[in-house]
Amino acid sequence: MxxxxxxxxxxxxxxxxxxxxxxxxxxxxxxxxxxxxxxxxxxxxxxxxxxxxxxxxxxxxxxxxxxxxxxxxxxxxxxxxxxxxxxxxxxxxxxxxxxxxxxxxxxxxxxxxxNSGNAAVNAVLKGVGAASVGLLLAVTLQIGHKQLEHYLDMILVAVTLVLVSFVHVPLLYVLLTVGPIAVLLYRPRSLKPDTSGLDKKPLD
Amino acid sequence: MELLRILGVFSLLSILAIGGGTAVLPEMKTMTIDQQHWLTEAQFRDIYAIGQLAPGPNMLMVIAIGNKVAGLPGALVAFLAFFAPACLIAIATSRVWNHFEGSPWRLAIQRGMAPIVVGLMLAGTIAIARTAIVGEKSQICLAFASVVFVLLYFGKKMNPAVLILAGGLMGLIFLR
Incomplete structure (x- = not known):
């Protein structure tokens, strides 16, 4: 700088x-x-x-x-x-x-x-918190838009979201179950021959 | 021993934070509010907002949680516990990563984890929404969130910091 x-x-x-x-x-x-x-x-x-x-x-x-x-x-x-x-x-x-x-x-x-009882402070932080929700959603959808392309991706997004947000399964268990399943689903030479461009690095 | 509990909670969160800070917010909420009873939902929202007002990595809010529980020592322990384990893993992995260059499994891991990370980030967004869009003025809060979302997602390269600050200003006017 x-x-x-x-x-x-x-x-x-x-x-x-x-x-x-x-x-x-x-x-x-x-x-x-x-x-x-x-x-x-x-x-x-x-x-x-x-x-x-x-x-x-x-x-x-x-x-x-x-x-x-x-x-x-x-x-x-x-x-x-x-x-x-x-x-x-x-x-x-x-x-x-x-x-x-x-x-x-x-x-x-x-x-x-x-200043925890201060009405002005509380109002500002509430406003920032609400604005942050919009920011988080925009960032998340932008990342999703860039990285996800397959219908299988959408299913994995939905399963993860439901388990964490609505069933309240602890994160550790979500990672240990959905993680390996997702990696296996995308294991080498599974699914389509690849149109993503991601797998095009030559193997040496 | 409060410092030990801070150490335990945040170092566990550190190694669970696959996909970054937002992905671990639901778990952080569960642990700090429901399990340890360090914070209320409103305090969690306030502390998250404080984190948004600072520059740099977006999970520095752990410092404010540590401070709330045990003052400056708590803040330092929370900070180191949340960042040190992940940083050590990153350094170690970066040093061996090139050995896996071209391994098809490396790509499988990336492809497989990408949707999980997006799912976790959505869950993090919901976790914050459940603390931030509540109360008798929840309609106004929802309107703030919607405006920020539309401007960022459909607008042209708006600076998020400006919108966050505008949210605070609007809050001062409408949420008092």
Whole structure:
């Protein structure tokens, strides 16, 4: 954020990136990414500005982040930090991306605790909560629109939703039952010969 | 020992959070409200809203829950417990991931988990809706949510943060 000019001249050699620079880069992302959509901020900073990763490397890291537990933003920060400078890099990336928001949440939590009966505060938070529902639904449907194409996908979405939201099955059991079933349904060379484009990576 | 319970709850949530923060919201609600009795539904909604007002990763709300239960130490334990396990798994996996390059099972896992993640995110949306669209002014809340949804889903690249802040402002006017 503060030093785009210097970043332009930096050669794309990951090993030379300092821990402080990793921290500051993720700090800038953590301070400016509002309302979700952190992936776009990450890509802009790590690929376009810093050139620490090419598009392929970014997508590979994102693929891991999405497949694993945890948030994309924090998973990306530790994966990229680790690739640049090992564990110190991962710690720097993680602290950087979380620190601004963490401080703000903590301060707001203190204010909230001391104003819990305040009608204005409650009204603002109710409004934010209601608006968040619209945001969550939009983000979820956008992701669904991008990633799901098969009627089988829709069935898996519905089964998961019903089990969690209406039958109230604990998440652990949902993951341990629906997860393996879904993976088996999409096991290699099942279903259609593939028109998705997802499976076109050559096997070496 | 409250800190140990915070540690237990949030580290379990951390490793269950496949598909990100939204996917784990229903479970977080169950554990913090129904099982531990740390929060009411309204407090959960308020704390979720506080998390939305901050930049960065969207589950920093765990800090506010930890603070509510046990002050600053609680906030720190909740923060580390929720993020550290998932981060360690991510680092370890990223280091071995390339060994599976081109494995057809890797693609099967991605393809299979994608709809589950969307289902879990929908469930997370419902979990927040059940705390946020309630009360005698639920119609107004529903209208807020609908407007934000339509603007984001059908509109052109609106900044979500602006809509969240507008929600707060509208709340101040209409939900008081």
């Amino acid at each position: 503060s030093e785009p000019a210097r970043a332009e001249t930096r050669p794309p050699v990951a090993a030379r990136v300092g821990v402080l620079e990793i921290f500051l880069t993720f700090l800038a992302i953590g301070a400016t990414s509002f309302g979700g959509g952190v992936v776009a901020y990450l890509r802009n900073s790590l690929v376009t500005k810093k050139k620490w990763l090419d598009d392929e490397g970014f997508l590979a890291a994102l693929e891991i982040s999405q497949a694993l537990p945890g948030l994309n933003a924090t998973n990306m920060s530790v994966i990229v930090g680790d690739r640049l400078r090992g564990i110190p890099g991962a710690v720097a990336g993680f602290i950087g991306i979380t620190l601004p928001g963490a401080i703000i949440v903590f301060v707001l939590a203190l204010c909230y605790a001391s």
